[in-house]
Amino acid sequence: MQNLRFSTGFSKNFGGDKVKFYVCREKSGPKPFKVAIIGAGPAGLTAAGYLACRGYEVHVYDKMPEGGGMVAFAIPEVRIPIKTVREGVKDLERLGVNFHFRTKVVYDSPRELGDEWAEHFVSLERLLAEFDALLIATGAWRPRKLKVPGVDLPGVYDALKLLHHIKMARIGYYPWEKVPDLKGRHVVIIGAGYTAVDVAIESRLLGAEKVTMVYRRSLEQSYAKVEIRKLIEEGLEFIEMATPVRIIGESRAEGVEFARTRIVEGTVVTTDERFIVDADIVAYAIGQLPTSPIREVVCANEKILKEAGIFFAGDVVAPRNIGTAMREGRARAKEIEEWLTKKAPKKVFPVPVTTRLIGSVLSGKC
Template sequence: MRFYTCREAHEPKPFRVAVIGAGPAGLSAAGYLACRGYEVHVYDKMPEGGGMVAFAIPEARIPIRAVRDGVRALERLGVRFHFRTKVVYDSPREFGDEWAEHFVSLEKLLSEFDALLIATGAWRPRKLKVPGVELPGVYDALSLLHGIKMARIGYYSWERIPDLKGEHLVVIGAGYTAVDVAMEGRLLGAEKITMAYRRSLEHSYARAEIRKLIAEGVEFIEHATPVRILGEEKVEGVEFAKTKIVGGSVVTTDERFVLDADAVVYAIGQLPTSPIKEIVCASERVLEEAGIFFAGDVITPRNIGTAMREGRAAAERIEEWLLRKAPRRVFPVAMTGRLIAGVLSGKC
């Protein structure tokens, strides 16, 4: 993967930028800024760069070597990486924190850099809120895909990965993540895979990929939403309610049916994870006036291409801000802290 387009960096400029998060958005921003001659430091809690692309998307779809090649190219361009390092402000504990060996405060970066880009992605799975979700054999898609990918690239033992050989895997959801779960389930030997979606196939933006899976034997059930996970000591099935679309919204009907299941994976989305726990005004420009910018899944989940484009666009805004405002230093660290406090209290 290539995260920059220049042949060589411009003459050095007297500004330093910190990028928090080494996923597609952060790496693309780092590449643009390094090309333009800025000193760029990238911080990430994981052991290497790539974010979800490196640590959750199946190896069959995006090989880790492609990501590593892209990161090495950024290093040659002059980007400095600080891996296993988590940037904190009021951050709750979240997925992947076990890899962090060092912690640095957001305030410290604000005092040392001229601008910050927060591109920390969405590393918190959205929880399925139905009875029985805590039963053994029920997984959120992010945790499962992350574990599988980490095993495939050598960070985890395969003993940590569920044995799906000969089992019936039920996947709840119909996005690209659900497709990835179905792909990995088949590679791990699941005998039967059923995907269930609360809307129709035509409503799924991954419908082309799902049609391929259907042609290869995956069962797809439309207009169905889970209401209960069944089982005693482990998952044994899922009770679904049939749905219908009324005025564009999903409405649950009284009609019910049950699918037997040996394993259930719900892929219903992820939540943004940022050093700032609540980004009330992430889509506003209030923090950008303080030199703090956002890009990628930390605002709302994106696909890879969109995240990369957003990273570059954010980098262009950072450059414009640096050349226009940073020399005047109109927002010292104390002022920035008050702006962040305003965001957290919803006063902006």
């Protein structure tokens, strides 16, 4: 098998020695409003930069020990080095953004990846009382679990957790003992998005002998198809039109049984044809779920929440790439500014009303 030389320039090329979340040409004078941002990922940091540049007092809360979100703690170091993220965050600090790291904002939040870093907890109600507007940009830190027999066998990992542990080890937060030994192994990746691509990169960098990616649709239907084609040219084995039905193994994963699929009117349909791919390590990358401090916010009327001064941006709304998340963060920041100047002074939704609104969301009465 040819030597794999996995490409590293897949995502947005930030260039230079820092990730520029926001470039402030000239800072405005101070404004009489305070904004709280929950989540220090690309969307939240871009919004923070815009609002701070416009003169607003901005406080960013994040459970992790430093800023960057998935960019800092999941994307491979060879793609976006942590030092470039740190420099971008320092720019925001110099702009006046106040950061509260290792701090998780809670309402009814279940435990999520990265919660072990939180040392302080702040209630959502407290932020609603202390700030004039709130931006929730907490991302999607909860992976979708693969629902097939054998998924709990040793050697089977959700891709996000695997990438997180590798990145945390690379930047010195975790010991390497927390990372599975991939040297000389056959890694089978289920899924064909950017997360799957990142697992392929890290697998080869950590010495995997063979990497196979399996997707239930065709390569052309993957939004990471450009990156995957590069990997195929460099030795990645790609199997399309197949979905897992069980993980094979007794004491640990030894292979995956797949069913061939076909597309019927845009829907993936499983056929009776089966085949097995041997594997030492199995990583499933089938998507992440939003991790908002308001667990059932998906049923809320976004317009009503905006009237209450509560805004959302980034992966907490729907999956985004880095560039899209940053653009959305800036767009939401502009909406927040408009809301502050037009509605906040009128106290349209005082805190008790906002709290009852959230309560109705959680009880499903929205």
